[in-house]
Amino acid sequence: MHALTSLPCLPEAASTPLGAEVYRGLTAFPKKLSPWLFYDQRGSELFEAITELPEYYLTRTERGIFEQSADDIVAATDTNRLSMIELGAGTATKTGLLLAAAVRKQESLEYFPIDISGSALEEARRRIAEEMPHVACTPIVSDYTRDLSEMPRAAGRRMVLYIGSSIGNFEPTEAVTLLRRLRGQLAAGDLLLLGVDHVKDRTTLLRAYNDAAGVTADFNRNVLVRIKRELGAQFRPGLFRHRACWNDRESRIEMHLESLVTQEIAIPALDLTVSFKRGESIHTENSYKFTPESVAEMLGRSGFSVRKSWSDEKKWFGVYLAEAGERRE
Numbered sequence: 001m002h003a004l005t006s007l008p009c010l011p012e013a014a015s016t017p018l019g020a021e022v023y024r025g026l027t028a029f030p031k032k033l034s035p036w037l038f039y040d041q042r043g044s045e046l047f048e049a050i051t052e053l054p055e056y057y058l059t060r061t062e063r064g065i066f067e068q069s070a071d072d073i074v075a076a077t078d079t080n081r082l083s084m085i086e087l088g089a090g091t092a093t094k095t096g097l098l099l100a101a102a103v104r105k106q107e108s109l110e111y112f113p114i115d116i117s118g119s120a121l122e123e124a125r126r127r128i129a130e131e132m133p134h135v136a137c138t139p140i141v142s143d144y145t146r147d148l149s150e151m152p153r154a155a156g157r158r159m160v161l162y163i164g165s166s167i168g169n170f171e172p173t174e175a176v177t178l179l180r181r182l183r184g185q186l187a188a189g190d191l192l193l194l195g196v197d198h199v200k201d202r203t204t205l206l207r208a209y210n211d212a213a214g215v216t217a218d219f220n221r222n223v224l225v226r227i228k229r230e231l232g233a234q235f236r237p238g239l240f241r242h243r244a245c246w247n248d249r250e251s252r253i254e255m256h257l258e259s260l261v262t263q264e265i266a267i268p269a270l271d272l273t274v275s276f277k278r279g280e281s282i283h284t285e286n287s288y289k290f291t292p293e294s295v296a297e298m299l300g301r302s303g304f305s306v307r308k309s310w311s312d313e314k315k316w317f318g319v320y321l322a323e324a325g326e327r328r329e
């Protein structure tokens, strides 16, 4: 005979992506929340502000690599019929340097920016139409982390851009799963241009996630502001402290929100009350840092092989051009 088990009857809000993630994350031990929760309108603005901070070297360094080597990157693709697809393109500001280099080489270019934000893509499309008449830009509004089936079938060789070290916000196994799914949508010989942040001295890494102006702290706490607003939770986000630390064994920066007091937080939309001890934290983000070897290994496990790479003088950031190998059945 089977024992009767009662399934928990959860409120409707727990079945939305946000509600389900918050329910799962805040009832887990240790508590955690997924980094995609950062990116509502305010979170995206705060992230834009982070990219301009003196301590946040990532964006500036990658842009420097493109300024220096965009022509060389395009030359290394070895074709005059290149098209570009960009995952998580946003407003595609850095990409302009690569688009311009491709137009110098082959006169015209098809470019497909993919992003979950329609408004960011519209801004990209308008700017490109104005400034780069030889680029045919077709924006695709889609969440590439869930669905890659909209991958455009452009003529010639496709190069997928996945820049900004976004791959570093996935757990290593998830990163390989995502890259393998991407490989599954490509033909042998198609290309991936991957931007990753390199392992470096701990002080530089920690400063990038602990800026003096407190923008990263606001970005981190914004997840709480969002839970408060969208799920009607009753608490003060200011009673959580932003904490970033370097986990050397896992090669990652971790971000946490640490409760400054013992408190109980009611989240009516989820029919949930969450208790925090003083000093207890919610793990909100991992940002993995790579070495040339660990990038090659991740790409190899995903069906790609590195063809060429570029870096800055200090070797702080890396841009890797990888080729999709033959499919193994």
Ligand code: AVI
Binding pocket: 050, 058, 164, 165, 166, 168, 169, 209, 216, 219, 285, 286, 287
């Ligand atoms: C989007 N991603 C690459 C950023 C990073 O550096 O991991 C997100 C971020 N988190 C804190 N600051 C920036």
